[in-house]
Amino acid sequence: MAFVDECEMAVVGGGLVGAALAWGLARSGIQTMVLDGEDLDLRASRANFALVWVQGKGLGAPHYALWSKASAERWPELAAALAGDTGIDVSLSQRGAFSFALSRCELDAWRIELETIAEQTRGAAAPYEVLGADETRERVPGLGRDVVGSIYSPTDGHVNSLRLFRALHVGMKARGVNYRAHHGVKNIEPIKDGFRLIGSWGEVHARRIVLAAGLDNERLAPMVGLSAPLKRSKGQILVTEKCAPFFDYASTTIRQADEGGVMIGDSEETHSSAIATNQDISAVLAHRAIRVFPALADVNVVRSWTGFRVKTMDGLPIYEQSATHPAAFIAVCHSGVTLAANHALVVAPQIAAGRLAAELSPFHSWRFHAPQNS
Amino acid sequence: MLLRIRDAVDKVTFTFDGAAVQAARGDTLAAALLAAGIDTFRISIVGREPRAPYCLMGVCFECLVTIDDIQNRQSCLVEVQEGMVVTSQNGARTIGRDDGL
Numbered sequence: 001m002a003f004v005d006e007c008e009m010a011v012v013g014g015g016l017v018g019a020a021l022a023w024g025l026a027r028s029g030i031q032t033m034v035l036d037g038e039d040l041d042l043r044a045s046r047a048n049f050a051l052v053w054v055q056g057k058g059l060g061a062p063h064y065a066l067w068s069k070a071s072a073e074r075w076p077e078l079a080a081a082l083a084g085d086t087g088i089d090v091s092l093s094q095r096g097a098f099s100f101a102l103s104r105c106e107l108d109a110w111r112i113e114l115e116t117i118a119e120q121t122r123g124a125a126a127p128y129e130v131l132g133a134d135e136t137r138e139r140v141p142g143l144g145r146d147v148v149g150s151i152y153s154p155t156d157g158h159v160n161s162l163r164l165f166r167a168l169h170v171g172m173k174a175r176g177v178n179y180r181a182h183h184g185v186k187n188i189e190p191i192k193d194g195f196r197l198i199g200s201w202g203e204v205h206a207r208r209i210v211l212a213a214g215l216d217n218e219r220l221a222p223m224v225g226l227s228a229p230l231k232r233s234k235g236q237i238l239v240t241e242k243c244a245p246f247f248d249y250a251s252t253t254i255r256q257a258d259e260g261g262v263m264i265g266d267s268e269e270t271h272s273s274a275i276a277t278n279q280d281i282s283a284v285l286a287h288r289a290i291r292v293f294p295a296l297a298d299v300n301v302v303r304s305w306t307g308f309r310v311k312t313m314d315g316l317p318i319y320e321q322s323a324t325h326p327a328a329f330i331a332v333c334h335s336g337v338t339l340a341a342n343h344a345l346v347v348a349p350q351i352a353a354g355r356l357a358a359e360l361s362p363f364h365s366w367r368f369h370a371p372q373n374s
Numbered sequence: 375m376l377l378r379i380r381d382a383v384d385k386v387t388f389t390f391d392g393a394a395v396q397a398a399r400g401d402t403l404a405a406a407l408l409a410a411g412i413d414t415f416r417i418s419i420v421g422r423e424p425r426a427p428y429c430l431m432g433v434c435f436e437c438l439v440t441i442d443d444i445q446n447r448q449s450c451l452v453e454v455q456e457g458m459v460v461t462s463q464n465g466a467r468t469i470g471r472d473d474g475l
């Protein structure tokens with residue numbers, strides 16, 4: 001008879017979401033296995049822009065605005081805990097961040113959005129300031145003439161995202177998580193006392209499971225009574241040669257990484273499935289960056305890449321416990337860097353305890369199925 | 375130290391960190407500096423260690439220098455010119471100039 005591995009908890013997917021949850025589950029004392037896919041899978045966790053970002057999130061969804069803000073506030077705790085477990089400094093910087101407006105109309109649109117979010121959260125959303133051209137220039141040297149103003153929020157920041165990824169992986173292994181690369185799950189079959197997770201490599205039996213398979217969540221979810229409808233969203237990023245520090249903050253589209261490279265992002269294409277970068281888009285990204293910081297014009301771009309976001313139909317995360325198979329959970333989100341602190345420090349302990357808190361019920365996928373009767 | 379196979383006939387003169395250097399017309403800047411016995415072209419950015427050319431064919435970016443005020447140029451891909459002002463690249467390039475950014 002073939003030998004079948006067994007475990008208490010299996011996390012399907014070892015990206016930022018799966019790794020943060022697995023590390024958090026292990027910290028909660030749960031014996032955890034991570035079944036991860038292939039190196040050529042579309043992996044947002046290797047492609048992202050590394051912002052810990054709250055500003056502007058949660059328009060029409062105050063719970064998401066507050067959830068994002070809470071994660072940003074928890075980030076120092078996450079960074080410290082990861083450093084403690086692994087010795088890896090993920091270079092968290094939360095000095096605040098700007099959205100630089102290149103037209104009045106852009107600035108007005110953002111201001112109205114932020115006012116609406118503030119109203120919908122009854123003032124509990126992250127604070128922000130709307131700055132005119134001169135005020136913006138006073139705070140940030142080197143801005144171009146085209147910058148007509150900005151939004152500044154002290155809550156926003158960024159990290160070294162690849163180092164975060166590594167710290168989570170080193171951390172989960174240090175805490176005894178059994179990580180298996182090249183263990184893509186083809187099928188999940190509910191059985192008595194758990195689930196059979198089946199792949200070309202064999203199978204694993206787990207008493208409980210968490211789906212954190214990024215884009216593949218959409219296919220896996222229905223196998224255990226869950227649902228994760230996704231839409232296509234491709235993003236592209238440019239990276240320059242390393243430069244001496246020139247911009248201490250972050251911004252939606254320009255940030256300087258801790259080692260000096262300037263990252264310029266990030267586009268959104270909804271109709272392309274090609275993994276190659278598109279030079280026309282690179283040109284637009286570069287042009288906009290130069291309008292913000294004209295001196296970037298003579299800095300060399302050394303690489304560019306694309307990635308596919310893990311984006312639900314409304315852009316909000318899905319956290320859900322299966323109604324038909326309550327030992328199955330799912331976590332899907334398109335801001336896995338920002339929300340890593342919540343995933344590791346809040347969601348994982350709830351999954352460990354067997355139940356998602358009421359606070360997470362607005363993130364249930366039933367919002368996609370409910371009749372529109374308003 | 376590297377030796378030239380034959381003496382330079384048609385010579386050009388340039389400076390490296392202020393000192394005059396002679397080279398043969400047609401040399402790449404990297405070859406000219408190596409032939410002149412210079413083995414530190416730049417200081418690396420993160421580890422701050424001395425660096426010299428490695429691939430000599432444009433792929434490794436180890437040979438970076440500042441040429442006539444333009445930073446981070448690959449000296450293995452540039453032909454040496456009379457009067458060039460070359461300086462070693464000390465760590466990360468800077469963005470912008472003294473006059474604002």
Ligand SMILES: Cc1cc2nc3c(=O)[nH]c(=O)nc-3n(C[C@H](O)[C@H](O)[C@H](O)COP(=O)(O)OP(=O)(O)OC[C@H]3O[C@@H](n4cnc5c(N)ncnc54)[C@H](O)[C@@H]3O)c2cc1C
Nearest residue numbers: 013015017037045048049051185214235307334336337338
């Ligand atoms: C261009 C771009 C910019 C972004 N910028 C930011 C940002 O600034 N800030 C921010 O917070 N977020 C940002 N994001 C989003 C963030 O990167 C994602 O939310 C996050 O990486 C999602 O992580 P994940 O683990 O769900 O998915 P992935 O990283 O896709 O990981 C899924 C994992 O599951 C594995 N897998 C897939 N199928 C299976 C299977 N059947 N069985 C087993 N394993 C499987 C894959 O191999 C992979 O390892 C950005 C994303 C993109 C693309």
Ligand code: FES
Nearest residue numbers: 430432434435450
């Ligand atoms: S020596 Fe490798 S790029 Fe010049």
